[in-house]
Amino acid sequence: MFPITTTIILLAGLSFFGFTIYRWVGVFQKMRSQRLEINLPERVRGLFKIAIAQSRLLSKRDFWPGLMHAVIFWGFCVISLRTITLFGMGYVEGFYLPFMHTILGDLYNLTLECVLLLVSIAIGYAFYRRIFSKPIRLTLSWEGLLILGFILTLCLTDFIFEGARMGLGEAKNPMWSPISYLLGSLMLGLPPAFLKIVSGSAYLVHLAIILVFMNFLPYGKHFHVITSLINVFLRRLRPYGALEAINLEDPNATSFGAAKLEDLTWKQILDVATCTECGRCTVSCPAWSTGKPLNPKMISVQLQEHLREQYSLLPSLILGAHAKTNGGEAATEEKFLSPHVIDPEVLWSCTTCRACEEACPVMIEYVDRIVDMRRHLVLVQGSMPVEVQTTFRNMETNSNPWGLSFDDRANWCKDMGVKTLADHPTAEVLYYVGCAGSFDDRNKKIATALVKILQKAKVDFAILGKEEGCTGDAARRIGNEYLFQSLAKTNIETMNRYNVKKVLAACPHCFNTIKNEYPQFGGNYEVMHHTDFVNQLLEEGKIKPVKPLPKRITFHDSCYLGRYNGIYDQPRNLLKSIPGAEVTEAPLSKDNGRCCGAGGGRMWMEEKIGTRVNHKRLEDLQEANPEIIASACPFCLTMLKDATHDKHLEEQIETKDVIEIVAESLG
Ligand code: SF4
Ligand code: SF4
Incomplete structure (x- = not known):
């Protein structure tokens, strides 16, 4: 028993921790507000699945390091229970939690011993990776090694403490603690006074490390040990495809977008503080993997460094003359996030593909932050x-x-008997053709194929013709919210005038914007992508592919269809329905698929740095040995067609939209 020492350690550790958290809360309060969706059951479900069960770390990509991290996390949870017991022992000799006197206590002791051993092995592996194998996505830092050292010391001191108690004959049921028992046997015969010093020292070092560790975390990159559970719990539940709308008419607005830290929301700052620097986002990023200056992990790291520069958690008394700020006050010297902290070229490299977000084990978001800075x-x-x-x-x-000319928007279908809503205002479905289907020669063929299918299935549809406008997806993602809102409001006004209920879109960007973003401005419709719509026609028996196509077909997932809207199966079902077709899967596909390089407005930007993203994507797809690469997005098709052209592969690999393949097979 060490009641006085335990009390001093506890009081000092907890008060300093409380003070630090209070300072952090002060920092969060300086940030822009953000309302979260209330859906407690979904939040709790995600907390258990993602944070407690560590589902993202245990996915098939990078499984072993994920398992290592999961073992350390689970071990930590088991060790925490032990810590409560140890603190109790500081006051009451032989203190045990109530259930510890039962068989559950014995089982817990056995579990604890196994966990301590497994955590020690996992830490050994973590040291090995950081010092010897050095995976490209990790950054070696003294802080990481120190934290691993802390955890390893926690495990070892627990073994030594229990071992010495066994040597003294103080521990109960040694058979349930085999490793400590073994250690205790080695200490048998040592003088009891010496064993008392060993157990007492191990005990105090263990407690001191717990409290030092806890207080160290909020000051470094390992703050995620505390924040990751909170960040996962507070994760985004609204659709990922909806960027936040700016109130452009706000008379009090002095600026738009994220000029400085305080223009980011408190949740975006929580994201920044939660980054574990594991680099999973970086290795998934198509821009980074093709040599662009964008490294998503570094965006978080640089923003976190900037945050710590602007807001000090410690009082200036401790920091001395170097402290720029004190008491949660913002520094007077203001820097713009871009270009001062984040190079604009980094921001322009982003395709908004969300591969980084899908890979992140702690649900950190990038796209909204990048678009806010744009x-x-x-x-x-x-x-x-x-x-x-x-x-x-x-x-x-x-x-x-x-x-x-907008006057020519409907020229592609002038001989096909397609009606406009002006001619047929009661049409059941509005086919929103989109700019690519209306103006780009290659994509007009897809629009034509879709009309053929709709007519064959006797769907009651119409188009807007000259009344259709650009949905504004690219303008919004490039950062021109003003242009986006003016395009969106015009389109919504037109669609609402015709009392449109159901919209069919062939372009995933139109589909995503009308479905997820138009409701922000009063445009509420049932929106379907053409692969989903035509798949439904197939399942209802309204169409039936009959003409064989004995070719290997590999489907390329569009980010705005898959990762943003969860449409993975429908295009594959359609391809599998084609007689004779063999559908092959590329290793990087579905939620793990690589972007073609056109999203986020990149379709309209030059690609001057590194290798081309579409070339890299073509290489991925070639691993499935396709004769046809099928896609379901006009921009993906353009990028993949250009890639096969650049690499002189047009003869060997055709590029087609899924709908064209289905239409050809209808005969
Ligand atoms: S959204 Fe895509 S391109 Fe942008 S940072 Fe994430 S992975 Fe990279
Ligand atoms: S953002 Fe997520 S995936 Fe990227 S380094 Fe941080 S924790 Fe890892």
């Missing part, structure tokens, strides 16, 4: 890639990024 560059600084200015102008004048 918004500041575009709307306030007027800084953007020069070619994008033309795209914006084209959207403004002709409501399409190509700048072709």
